[in-house]
Amino acid sequence: MTKPKIGVQLWSIQDACKEDFAAALxxxxxxGYDGVEFAGYYDHSAAEIAALLTQLSLEAAASHIxxxxxxxxxxxxxxxxEQAIGNTRIVIPYASFDTVEKWQDFAQSLKDIAQQVQAAGMALYYHNHAHEFTEIPDRSMIDTLLKDNPSLRLEADLYWLAFADVDVLPWLTAHRETVGLVHIKDMQAQPKESTEINRGILPIKxxxxxxxxxxxxxxxxEQEAFQAYGPLEAIAIDYLQLKEIVEEVHQ
Incomplete structure (x- = not known):
């Protein structure tokens, strides 16, 4: 198995990105990060983004679109x-509907989008939160999106799966054919929110x-809440903690 690269979802440091995108990167x-997952480009052109990535030796892991x-x-x-910045993974970061029928209509629209994305040499992903498992009683809207859409992949946010009381590891095994990316973040118990890796209660290893x-x-x-550290400090801690775990698992 190839050792995975470690990226950061730039939403985690959005204020720093707004202030000075190049400095944030x-x-x-x-x-120590190998790459980034974009969440907007802060008025930079594709040529400027590509130049920054080259200059810093960072890869485009994915983009939330x-x-x-x-x-x-x-x-x-x-x-x-996306082609111009060298990205091959387009991730829809959020959708929410109050009926199964609306979710099904959304799923139908994703089939055509996924085919167009694939024709351009990229892959379409959907990123989950907790509500896809809780809004419609006893139904997983993730499975609704995947039905009859073999071109759609999943970016599984393991924190939000756990938040929704989904049994994460069996779920990953059941969806192994479609999960192509994961978000890693830890969860503190009280209040129930994200925190630095190894400071929370989730089994990150x-x-x-x-x-x-x-x-x-x-x-x-990805980190969305901050307690003892600011976002830039927190993602540095996250990298060091996750890197150590990756080295242990892949030794």
Whole structure:
């Protein structure tokens, strides 16, 4: 099994990105990360983004792209931008509907989008939160999205799976054919929110071992709440903690 690269979802340091995007990426590189998952480009062109990645020797692990940017009037422009920055994984970060029928309509629209993304040499992913497992009683909307759509992949956010009381490891095994990326973050018990890796209650080593079994190319760090450290400090800690676990699991 190939040792996975470690990336960071830039939403974690969004304020730093807004203030000085190039400096934020420099800090990510200095922390040790191999690449980034974008959550917006802060008014930078594709050429500028590509130049920054080259300059810093960072890879584009993936990009979170709003569904609206993948609709017919926008998708070709979006795909061209992603190709120009060297990204091959487009991740829809969020969707929410109050009926099964609306979820099914959304799933149907993803089939055409996934085919267009694939034709451009990329893959379409959906990123879960907790509500896909809780909004519609006794139904997983993730499975609704995957039904009859073999081109759609999953970016499994393991924190949100656990938050929704999903048994994470068996779920990963059951969805091994479609999970292509994972988000790694830890959870503190009270209040129930994300925290630095190894400061919380989630079995991060078990998650890394599961990712190894799936031979995933990236582990993507994300942190959405901060207690003792600011975001830039926190993601540096996250990298060091996760790197140590990866080295242990892959020794």
């Amino acid at each position: 420099q800090t990510v590189k200095q922390a 709003p569904y609206e940017a993948l609709l017919p009037d926008k998708i070709q422009e979006t795909l061209a931008f 078990d998650y890394v071992e599961a990712a190894k079994a799936l031979d995933l190319p990236w582990l993507i760090v």
